[in-house]
Amino acid sequence: MPTDHAIIIGASHAGAQLAVNLRQQGWSGAITLIGEEDCAPYQRPPLSKEYLAGTRSAEQLLIRPAELYGRHDITLLTGRRIDKIDRNAKRVIFNDGESLPYSKLALCTGARVRQIPIPGAELKGVHYLRTLADVQAIQQGVQAGMRALIVGGGYIGLETAASLRKLGVEVRVLEMMERVLQRVTAAPVSDFYTRIHREQGVTIELNCQVKAFEGSGRVERVRCQDGRVFEADLVIVGIGVVPNQELAAESGLEVANGIIVDQFCQTSDPAIVAAGDCTQHPNAFAEQAIRLESVPSAMEQAKCAALTLCDKPAPNHSLPWFWSDQYDLKLQIAGLNQGYDQVVLRGDPDNSSSFVAWYLKQGKLLAADCINRPKEFMVAKQLLTRGTTIDAAQLADEQIEPKSLLT
Structure with missing residues (x-):
């Protein structure tokens, strides 16, 4: 094996992007991409949408054709788990005791679902939604007319609700807060x-907090703290994720809410970078270190990490953005709305299916939620990148063409 060997732990969006970018940036040594799942890297966002609804196949989820990795001389190891990193010896140790040496290491370990710690959580029919296998297990039990209960009114919960409705399932969403997406x-x-x-x-x-899942071997009902009880044939829990940082922590790397990296995706070890949902990284738009669960963010971090490994460091100052598809609605989010003190609406959310919510703080634009408004989304990204000051009345005025907001 060549002296230069880059190992990437985690074969999802960040890992797959990082591997290819290493080659594009001139890495001439060996590259090994290691994933715990038994398949090539695939897209996660469609799992709760097109894949669950049956409009996209598993093959169509692949980030890149499986054979592409071979063409780039990237060794893809699937169904393998790393249990330990020996930083002194520069080796990664698999759970079966086998090990591989590295000269550079990238951690793209992602995140896992947050488990719900209540009685009955182990019953059959209680599911989470994060991996291809998770959705395949859900699909096996889905039938038109059945009663599905979704715990959590965040994006995953609502996307799943929309997909199940397309399949003719009766859906009930339980949200513990005063409103969904709060x-x-x-x-x-x-x-x-x-x-x-x-x-x-x-x-x-x-305002509905789940207390217990009940049933004889399989979930039959859900009991809430306030006494409400709901019958269910299927339960899907979507209450967030937690970063997979234990491997990094056990090897002595700095972690907090994620693996701590700098603006170059560098960890506290100069031979190790990290990228994706597992990292806590500085963000110029948030003006602090944050952890983002975002495919675009993971891809940008992966490109940055590849440059760092190839000794071409360039800071990652990419604008955070996100999206969510529900029914015929495309929500595109630009920026981060943390700390907003004003919301300006462009369009009528009460009587239409197209509008923008602009978030401002002391008159400065922080973010925009654009529902079926692609033109405003593109403008919002440019406004945020420029740091432009703009009058709230202009943001609200639909008589002003979106592109005119840039002038």
């Missing part, structure tokens, strides 16, 4: 999605 959006956006889902036949229960 942690990530303003009230008008929450109210909009509540209206849309109810119009599509989804029942939404708010």
